Amino acid sequence: MSSVTDESGRRRLGRGLAALIGDAANEFEVVERVRGVRKVAIDMIAANPRNPRRIFREEELDELASSIRQRGVLQPIVVRPAPSGGPGYELVAGERRWRAAQKAGTHEIPVVIQELSDKEALEIAIIENVQRQDLNPLEEAYGYEQLISEFEYTQQDLAQVIGKSRSHVANTLRLLKLPEPVKQYLNDGALTAGHARALVVAPDPSTLARKIVEEGLTVRSAEALAQAVVAEPKGRAKTPKPEKDADTKALEKQLSDALGLAVEISHKPSGAGELKIRYASLDQLDEIVRRLAGH
Template sequence: MTTKKRGLGKGLSALLADKPSIDNLINEKDDQREGKIKYISLDNIKAKKDQPRKEFEKSSIKELSNSIKVHGVIQPILLRKKDDMYEIIAGERRFRASKLANLEEIPAIVLDAKDEEVAKLALIENIQREDLNPIEESIAYKNLMEDFNLKQDELAETIGKSRSYITNSLRLLNLDQRVIDYLYNGELTQGHGKVLLGIKDKKAQVELAKRIIETGLNVRSTEEEVKKVKQDKNISTKKKTSNKKDSYIVDLEEQLIRTLGTKVNLTLGDKKGKIEIEYYSDEDLQRIFEILTH
């Protein structure tokens, strides 16, 4: 049985137009790509400021650093020349790990890439190889669309995802900021986030998110809890609607209050209604009785 390679859609070849695709450069045999690989001093390399991945696990970098000490950097990083430095397009983890391993230089492929190409390539590299957390991914999609005026279907085609996947990812940014933080920190999964979007009330959304974290609710159980929250909300809304009085009834209540000198409540039903008159002592009851019987 053959294993299907995870695709990149139009991906890199589309982004680089007539340039050789990065996948091809990376996958070439050593003797075929040797002339394209340069060894660049780590002191001449800088990270990209708007790199999609904002957090790198120290333990992961340490493990990679230990591997590099033994085996070296097996796969070159991708750079572009910018001013008098080289800017990282893809491979910041390898760059950081190499510095930690006290290397002086690192193998790299230097590309002549524009800002839009660099942004897309950095995102693709992270998605395909490192798995951004759900919020990092959503923010990266949002920035790409805004910075380069891309539509969802254009972005989806470029990075090899479905349009619905892009849409669902972007929707996570509509969650309450506290819930977004839980997702960013890994306390909630993307599945939890999608289900919590079903709760429009932000306070209820946060309360359930906290309960998920405290009790370890899985996504299926969270779906059931969201249904309960929505049902309770509907019941509450119906009660509020049914309790809302017509202005005519409110006016009658006010007239009775002025006449009787006490609180009066009129309740309407489908076939019958109810008048509630409050009194606060035997004397008060006698006073009201005399008003009603004269």
């Protein structure tokens, strides 16, 4: 497998990874294209206990198993010799195919056998899943954390290896700070990564997450809600504000949904008033300016 070396001498997976795991869009050609493919008894392969992907939905496995019964396993999985030195192999990439093949009653499965260290096996497992978008946001975050903590990657190093921006890596890692109830919503698919990122800075993410799920709020509405909570003054008594009429509330919501920011409209008896738009970063301010300027 080809690799490149960065300035620090740390080995990096290069174009060889793409050749090894293939392109999902061309999976019908993979078996013919990849050299060294052979068939191995499926019961000679053990799961990788460090695979970042933890959730395998039964309905998806059933669909893939049905396809395998009709056409077989079209794309080989990647394995390495059992690290214990005993017989058999350990799965590196392609666990979903391996599980579905078992459901389909397949006795043999096409494999590419690679001599890999623990580090290389973990890198491939994480990168393959990220490239195929097979991980939920939390699994992706835990995978990044493993590479950073065990192999001394910086966020910039990791961004280059997986082909994502450094801000994507940083924002994904921040999801690990969320409380368990919010993480469960993520694992269940009730919240997206966009919803969860909006909750990271909120003082009570669990309560806001429950509101978002129950009301089916969009990501923009969730961001506006979280920003409004963060912007609320603390530690002093508030003067009760007069109840706003329904038209004003509707207009606030319309503007908030359109901008993805907290919006407040205040009327005065004279007919004048104020429109307040709260932003949480300079990027959001730049976006407001861009829209007002008509760019």
